[in-house]
Amino acid sequence: MNKYSHKFTLDGHAGKMQCILDLPEDAPRGIALVAHPHPLYGGTMENKVAQTLARTFVTLGYATARFNFRGVGESEGVHDDGRGEVDDMDIMYKHMVAQYPGLPVALGGFSFGTFVQAQFQQRLIAEGRPAERLVLVGTAAGKWPMPPVPADSILIHGEQDDTITLQEVFDWARPLDIPVTVIPGADHFFHRKLGHIKNLVVEMWRRDI
16 A cells, blocks of 8 residues: 555445555546455455556556455455455446546456456446456466456466466467466466566556557
């Protein structure tokens, strides 16, 4: 967190949702929602990759929100295998859109959070309000039934990820014809490689504007 960050609470379908909002110094140019890794394996909104994604979106000028999934920290409820988590993401989405009307919305996620965000994007597409773009780090292909994502999605994976292998990600991304950016030497949690995530996303995002 920084001086432009604050904690808040929303009412979710399963109870209170513990949330953090990170703001850029200037008026935001967009909204970003960040999803953290699996709650049953220690995943929280304070996870270092989730924090890196939040800082990255703030650098890009986005008002960035994240929250603890059900049963994590001060968030109420119990883990729901991605179903309830997508419903709660929709609550966060509606809250942020109400706070910052008219701005584009981007989605970011790490590991299990990529599964949540890919599902949520499918919901947004079906409702005619697709997110501007997705950033998926450590995509959960092979672990959960990842739906397709748009062709301009940014996919980043660690070369030495033994939790979700590169092969599983390639097998998922190949029919979608989406490039996967591989960080050499990185494991699943990107130890000592977090700076590469931020630099890559900022470069690709600004290059494609």
